[in-house]
Amino acid sequence: EIPVRMVERLSAYRRQLRRWVAEGRTRIYSHELGALVGGTPAQVRRDLMTIGYTGSPARGYEATGLIERISQLLDAPTRQGVALVGVGYLGRAILNYFSKTHPDLPILAAFDVAPEKIGRVLDGCRCYAMTELEAVLGTQPVTVGIVAVPVEAAQGVADRLIQAGVRGLLNFTPTRLRVPPEVYVEDVDIAVSLEKVAFFARHGAGS
Amino acid sequence: EIPVRMVERLSAYRRQLRRWVAEGRTRIYSHELGALVGGTPAQVRRDLMTIGYTGSPARGYEATGLIERISQLLDAPTRQGVALVGVGYLGRAILNYFSKTHPDLPILAAFDVAPEKIGRVLDGCRCYAMTELEAVLGTQPVTVGIVAVPVEAAQGVADRLIQAGVRGLLNFTPTRLRVPPEVYVEDVDIAVSLEKVAFFARHGAGS
Ligand SMILES: NC(=O)c1ccc[n+]([C@@H]2O[C@H](COP(=O)([O-])OP(=O)(O)OC[C@H]3O[C@@H](n4cnc5c(N)ncnc54)[C@H](O)[C@@H]3O)[C@@H](O)[C@H]2O)c1
Ligand SMILES: NC(=O)c1ccc[n+]([C@@H]2O[C@H](COP(=O)([O-])OP(=O)(O)OC[C@H]3O[C@@H](n4cnc5c(N)ncnc54)[C@H](O)[C@@H]3O)[C@@H](O)[C@H]2O)c1
The missing domain is CATH 3.40.50.720 (NAD(P)-binding Rossmann-like Domain)
Known part of the structure; x- marks a missing residue:
């Protein structure tokens, strides 16, 4: 059971991750995603752990992998x-x-x-x-x-x-x-x- | 310091309170306001206590008084x-x-x-x-x-x-x-x- 607010945050993370990837970035840090939704880096880490995705404090998260993981959760299996x-x-x-x-x-x-x-x-x-x-x-x-x-x-x-x-x-x-x-x-x-x-x-x- | 989410809730309460008053209602219960924002009656009571407004579990809140109290907080003192x-x-x-x-x-x-x-x-x-x-x-x-x-x-x-x-x-x-x-x-x-x-x-x- 995923709370409504978390789905909102995941969708906002994905939107911004796609923009950063289009700008050529490959790694993203939890404080950057936190700032995006008015949340804390700890909340970002909790959200991403809930969907089974981990990064490292020094190197951050791998952007395209994270987009894929969020898409698996948010998108329907068949075209909607x-x-x-x-x-x-x-x-x-x-x-x-x-x-x-x-x-x-x-x-x-x-x-x-x-x-x-x-x-x-x-x-x-x-x-x-x-x-x-x-x-x-x-x-x-x-x-x-x-x-x-x-x-x-x-x-x-x-x-x-x-x-x-x-x-x-x-x-x-x-x-x-x-x-x-x-x-x-x-x-x-x-x-x-x-x-x-x-x-x-x-x-x-x-x- | 009022959190962003609480300002959002207060604004949504006021919008709906105005509609209920226009329909002729005078008293409103915390579970009705809670359902409006996907929150709990306890959160509504906490929000309203923070702005210094109390009701009673049996009789609820007096609608026009509550609208006035929220407006004092949300509206600017001079026309904006x-x-x-x-x-x-x-x-x-x-x-x-x-x-x-x-x-x-x-x-x-x-x-x-x-x-x-x-x-x-x-x-x-x-x-x-x-x-x-x-x-x-x-x-x-x-x-x-x-x-x-x-x-x-x-x-x-x-x-x-x-x-x-x-x-x-x-x-x-x-x-x-x-x-x-x-x-x-x-x-x-x-x-x-x-x-x-x-x-x-x-x-x-x-x-
Ligand atoms: N956030 C959302 O969910 C959402 C939904 C719909 C539209 N939008 C966005 O809202 C914006 C407007 O959408 P729209 O459908 O009304 O577009 P539109 O093209 O119909 O309207 C844009 C208006 O801005 C004017 N304009 C252009 N350059 C300007 C400038 N430098 N200064 C002042 N005015 C200028 C144009 O003359 C036009 O009247 C777009 O950026 C669009 O992406 C966002
Ligand atoms: N929530 C917001 O913040 C916000 C902001 C802007 C507009 N609105 C609301 O969005 C709605 C649309 O606004 P708008 O400016 O586009 O209005 P509009 O009058 O320009 O458009 C309404 C459209 O609905 C069509 N329509 C009328 N009756 C219909 C029916 N029974 N079935 C199907 N289509 C029908 C009309 O032909 C028209 O094309 C309004 O209810 C307005 O209050 C809300």
Whole structure:
């Protein structure tokens, strides 16, 4: 049983390790990874021991080996994908971003109700009508849904995604989605992040 | 010295308390707030004791009083605002969202380099040219900057915001900003949240 916060840290370590490797680095130290997530070198060492990866205090960790080990844990054995519902300003920003960063989780399909968006291919991703949701998810290995629709449509969209087999939701709408216990939901709220930044901007950079 | 994670929790409690009060509720229990942030009732009680607010196990906490107490801590004594730099897909989604949710931190000004955006008023917020950044920030109480520009422009934008007096940055670009020690930076990365959701979608809903 891996705690939610640890999965978050491992994902952030891997993202940064990939950047360092692209810059030509081969060994990384626990204090560098710690600084990345606002944690301590001891927490990094604990995280990496939990996933069975050890380094040495003098020589640090071997970067590509560590990326592989984290990927074994984080990535699905078979190709998994994401469905995006709502291709407005936020949806377009997400498609634009993912088309450039090639994450391990490709956005396989997008859905919207606006006629002028349906049938278009945006940043390499096809936008389908909401009426096609079940049919498209029946043919694609989608396990995660991104909810980027207006708040009044959010619960209805979540219900349909779950009905079609999705087991994880990334919710951008300012409402709490009611889901069955086997579905994992993560709320993203920029307002909470902004309040945190403003607090530490006034009180000196936090821990 | 309040830890970063606690500020995040307090902000999330307040957001949800406001919704419950709008629905007509007057008393809230620690297990309800705990469930909101994936924490325990004991952690909620510890958080609220740290800010000097107590309830009773039988009757819970009085909601409007608790909102006021959290606001005294989180909000600035004088009106503070935010500057948004980069009014593309993501910038527009942020302006659209904040124009509807009236947070305690208003977006006072937006900046971009694209001629067709400069001088327009989008969702109640004026878009200025980047050449006007210092002049506009000299007249508005801006302490936080949102960086929503293409990655290659990010560091330059951060430097100018800091030079103009901003002490907190919310960074959406996939690069680590180099800032002086008195500046607080928070990186937002949807890819990390998505990987976490996908992990728990496969392994059953997390803790
Ligand atoms: N969490 C945050 O910090 C944050 C930040 C920005 C936006 N948001 C939220 O994200 C959501 C999207 O924001 P936006 O700026 O992109 O809005 P938008 O209005 O630009 O886009 C919404 C899109 O959803 C589509 N849509 C409407 N009803 C639908 C339905 N029933 N099924 C499928 N598609 C539907 C619309 O056609 C449109 O393309 C909103 O709920 C907004 O509050 C949250
Ligand atoms: N962190 C995440 O999860 C996430 C998600 C989506 C997008 N993003 C990132 O957010 C940023 C914006 O994404 P987008 O989809 O809105 O891109 P976009 O290209 O639609 O918008 C960028 C805007 O910045 C403006 N701009 C360019 N150079 C500038 C400069 N020097 N000063 C001021 N403005 C400038 C452009 O004119 C444009 O309006 C990108 O860096 C993208 O990678 C991150």
